[in-house]
Amino acid sequence: MEEDHEVSTKDVAVETVRGPRPISELGRVLSHEHVVMLSDWNQLEYPEFAFPEGRDAAVRKINTRLKELKAAGIDSMIDCTACGHGRDIALLAEANRDVDFNIVVSTGIYTYDELPFPFKRFGPGPGEGREQDLMARMFLKDIREGIAGSGIKAGAIKVCTDRQGVTPNIDRILRVAAVVHRMTGVPITTHTNAAGKVGLDQQRIFAEEGVDLACVTIGHSGDSSDLDYLRSLMEAGSMIGADRFGFVMPGQPGLDQRVATVAALVRDGFADRIVLSHDATIHTDWWPDDPERSGFPADWTQLLIPQEVLPRLAKAGVSEADIEKMLVANPARWLAPVSPY
Numbered sequence: 001m002e003e004d005h006e007v008s009t010k011d012v013a014v015e016t017v018r019g020p021r022p023i024s025e026l027g028r029v030l031s032h033e034h035v036v037m038l039s040d041w042n043q044l045e046y047p048e049f050a051f052p053e054g055r056d057a058a059v060r061k062i063n064t065r066l067k068e069l070k071a072a073g074i075d076s077m078i079d080c081t082a083c084g085h086g087r088d089i090a091l092l093a094e095a096n097r098d099v100d101f102n103i104v105v106s107t108g109i110y111t112y113d114e115l116p117f118p119f120k121r122f123g124p125g126p127g128e129g130r131e132q133d134l135m136a137r138m139f140l141k142d143i144r145e146g147i148a149g150s151g152i153k154a155g156a157i158k159v160c161t162d163r164q165g166v167t168p169n170i171d172r173i174l175r176v177a178a179v180v181h182r183m184t185g186v187p188i189t190t191h192t193n194a195a196g197k198v199g200l201d202q203q204r205i206f207a208e209e210g211v212d213l214a215c216v217t218i219g220h221s222g223d224s225s226d227l228d229y230l231r232s233l234m235e236a237g238s239m240i241g242a243d244r245f246g247f248v249m250p251g252q253p254g255l256d257q258r259v260a261t262v263a264a265l266v267r268d269g270f271a272d273r274i275v276l277s278h279d280a281t282i283h284t285d286w287w288p289d290d291p292e293r294s295g296f297p298a299d300w301t302q303l304l305i306p307q308e309v310l311p312r313l314a315k316a317g318v319s320e321a322d323i324e325k326m327l328v329a330n331p332a333r334w335l336a337p338v339s340p341y
């Protein structure tokens with residue numbers, strides 16, 4: 001399977017907001033970001049709260065940030081915004097139109113347990129497989145036809161397991177993601193509660209469903225400094241996301257610790273299993289822009305890696321070649337769709 005990944009990256013294309021792009025042309029990729037995150041209540045009925053300065057201002061804000069990223073040497077990002085997370089594909093298309101920057105978008109479900117009512121009664125019927133589950137049909141539509149009539153196809157499947165662990169709803173979502181991955185070859189990216197080591201539970205369920213764990217990125221692993229936990233995720237074949245640089249919350253490692261963890265794992269020979277990102281958002285109605293009011297650091301933006309993290313990694317002894325692996329080769333290998341299996 002690993003070899004298949006290597007071979008396919010050369011000539012395979014990945015779906016992006018601006019259409020299919022050759023994997024070899026993605027350049028430096030941030031592995032887990034968000035362009036917009038909106039609450040569906042505001043999205044549907046209170047646009048003045050979703051876009052306090054107007055929708056056009058949000059388009060300009062995103063457009064400017066994408067240009068800043070390109071100027072800072074970042075060429076692509078994987079937008080891990082799934083259903084329940086406030087996707088707005090039309091907004092992305094508008095903001096990305098005139099910028100040479102690749103955004104891979106996701107299908108999947110963002111929840112730590114609860115599911116909206118339709119999912120209670122629209123599971124697979126008697127004798128039907130998981131591909132008949134309402135959520136599987138949603139994921140397949142996003143991957144095969146595109147999201148919300150845009151024709152823009154999902155290039156990743158995003159699922160979550162948080163503090164609550166693998167509840168029955170989360171178990172169902174993970175197994176549907178596995179089935180859809182195997183039907184389409186589109187890779188899986190996850191949100192985890194790293195302190196609870198739930199990445200191991202995700203791997204166990206994906207493995208039970210026959211998933212090649214090389215096709216899975218266990219996200220938010222950089223929230224943990226437990227090297228044994230992180231090594232075991234990678235030894236099982238997955239990529240890990242050191243993907244919350246700049247995110248500072250009580251109980252979370254600070255920037256120095258996040259850099260030290262990546263440097264230690266690279267010294268251990270794991271540079272080909274780590275991807276880098278911030279899990280930052282360009283426009284959201286989940287918290288105010290003002291850091292004083294949001295409680296999040298002002299520098300928690302997608303510019304922190306090029307401006308601050310890469311020099312710190314270099315200072316910690318990480319070579320330019322290993323940085324390029326984490327930003328270019330690893331995301332390319334993971335994103336390259338495999339043949340259905």
Ligand SMILES: [Zn+2]
Nearest residue numbers: 032033080279
């Ligand atoms: Zn995220």
